[in-house]
Amino acid sequence: MADPDFYLSDAQRELQRALRELVAKEIAPITARCDVAEQFPKELFAKLGTLGYLGLRFPEEVGGSGGSNLDYAVLCEELAYGSAGIALGIYVHVALACAALERFGSAELKREWLVPALRGERIGGWAFAEAGAGSDAGSVATRAARDGDAYVLSGSKLFITNAPIADFLIVVASTAPEQRLKGLSLFLVERDRPGFRVARPLSKLGVRASEMAELVFDDCRVPATHLVGRENRGFLDALHTLTLGRIASAAFAVGLARAALDATLAHVRERRQFGQPIGSFQAVRFGVADMALQVEAARLLCHRAAMAADRGLPHGREASMAKLYATEVCTRIVERALHYHGASGFMSESPVARFYRDCKVFELGEGSSELQREMIARELGL
Numbered sequence: 001m002a003d004p005d006f007y008l009s010d011a012q013r014e015l016q017r018a019l020r021e022l023v024a025k026e027i028a029p030i031t032a033r034c035d036v037a038e039q040f041p042k043e044l045f046a047k048l049g050t051l052g053y054l055g056l057r058f059p060e061e062v063g064g065s066g067g068s069n070l071d072y073a074v075l076c077e078e079l080a081y082g083s084a085g086i087a088l089g090i091y092v093h094v095a096l097a098c099a100a101l102e103r104f105g106s107a108e109l110k111r112e113w114l115v116p117a118l119r120g121e122r123i124g125g126w127a128f129a130e131a132g133a134g135s136d137a138g139s140v141a142t143r144a145a146r147d148g149d150a151y152v153l154s155g156s157k158l159f160i161t162n163a164p165i166a167d168f169l170i171v172v173a174s175t176a177p178e179q180r181l182k183g184l185s186l187f188l189v190e191r192d193r194p195g196f197r198v199a200r201p202l203s204k205l206g207v208r209a210s211e212m213a214e215l216v217f218d219d220c221r222v223p224a225t226h227l228v229g230r231e232n233r234g235f236l237d238a239l240h241t242l243t244l245g246r247i248a249s250a251a252f253a254v255g256l257a258r259a260a261l262d263a264t265l266a267h268v269r270e271r272r273q274f275g276q277p278i279g280s281f282q283a284v285r286f287g288v289a290d291m292a293l294q295v296e297a298a299r300l301l302c303h304r305a306a307m308a309a310d311r312g313l314p315h316g317r318e319a320s321m322a323k324l325y326a327t328e329v330c331t332r333i334v335e336r337a338l339h340y341h342g343a344s345g346f347m348s349e350s351p352v353a354r355f356y357r358d359c360k361v362f363e364l365g366e367g368s369s370e371l372q373r374e375m376i377a378r379e380l381g382l
Helices: 009-037 045-048 069-082 085-106 107-118 177-183 234-270 282-310 318-343 352-359 367-378
Strands: 124-127 143-145 150-161 167-172 184-190 196-202 212-223
Touching: 009 045, 009 069, 009 167, 009 352, 069 085, 069 150, 069 196, 069 282, 085 107, 085 124, 085 143, 085 150, 085 282, 085 352, 124 150, 124 184, 124 196, 143 167, 150 167, 150 184, 150 352, 167 177, 167 212, 177 234, 184 212, 184 234, 234 282, 234 318, 234 352, 282 318, 318 352, 318 367
Parallel strands: 124 167
Antiparallel strands: 143 150, 150 212, 167 184, 196 212
């Protein structure tokens, strides 16, 4: 059989092998428990930090491990194979909170917050979404008004992953409301900052191992030194980070789809009807073949976008295509997995039931499927 990942280097293959071993040992045994408890295993941050996985793609001078976007795509796929919820919590910490600090934070903020975050000693979150602001980023209503040597934040945030466990959050707030998208800035807010509170935890349909909450800022004074990047330009500058987030989202979808495919392969080989394994029936065989095809196609699109980014090439369209295709076929693959498992897959304790609850979120986060289609159409000149 030909090697579908022939373009991976020896180092990337070793990374993949080591991650699969870690997922089997550290994540797989606790996945179901974390899902039921709706609780993230916080000790995992320190383990991944010690091994250098949190620092992938970050320069060594800030405590990173170096590496490429393709390395990071491999990491995301393997983590999601073990648990989509745990993968999501790690992603928000690394690719949003830490990435914003590395790209736009001052030397002082990097030293105080980024370095320990990459070691897994501090947990980060990304506070953007609001009741009225999602795809329409210009509708952010949280305000940040300059007052001497500080900014005063007022407003609330909704659907914030890692909020219940975060030591700090990168908060998107409007410093020039009349400019909408062009008036958004980023701020680092510590968990114990007066005027800031985690209002209530939120219970989710899927990815339940990641923790989510609503946040409230009640005249919360944040030092001006905690401005991350440029005033009125912070969010626009961070959009590059969000482009790479679409690649990560595609990789998560590939990992989850691969887990569903592997579970289905095992089931159709073992489940017998009419005196033979159900995998011997053509309807099932053809369906599973389509699942395998879609996993490989999604991974190739994801890795193409990552390699384009690594080479400094334009990759916006590639990232949108990867995210759109991988997340939508993941949902289809998981649905087929549930179908082939029948009643056993419909039981609460079934991993396939968890996959079914987890998959849809990847079509929604990092820009919905409709938004990806719009961006692809624009890239095509339409």
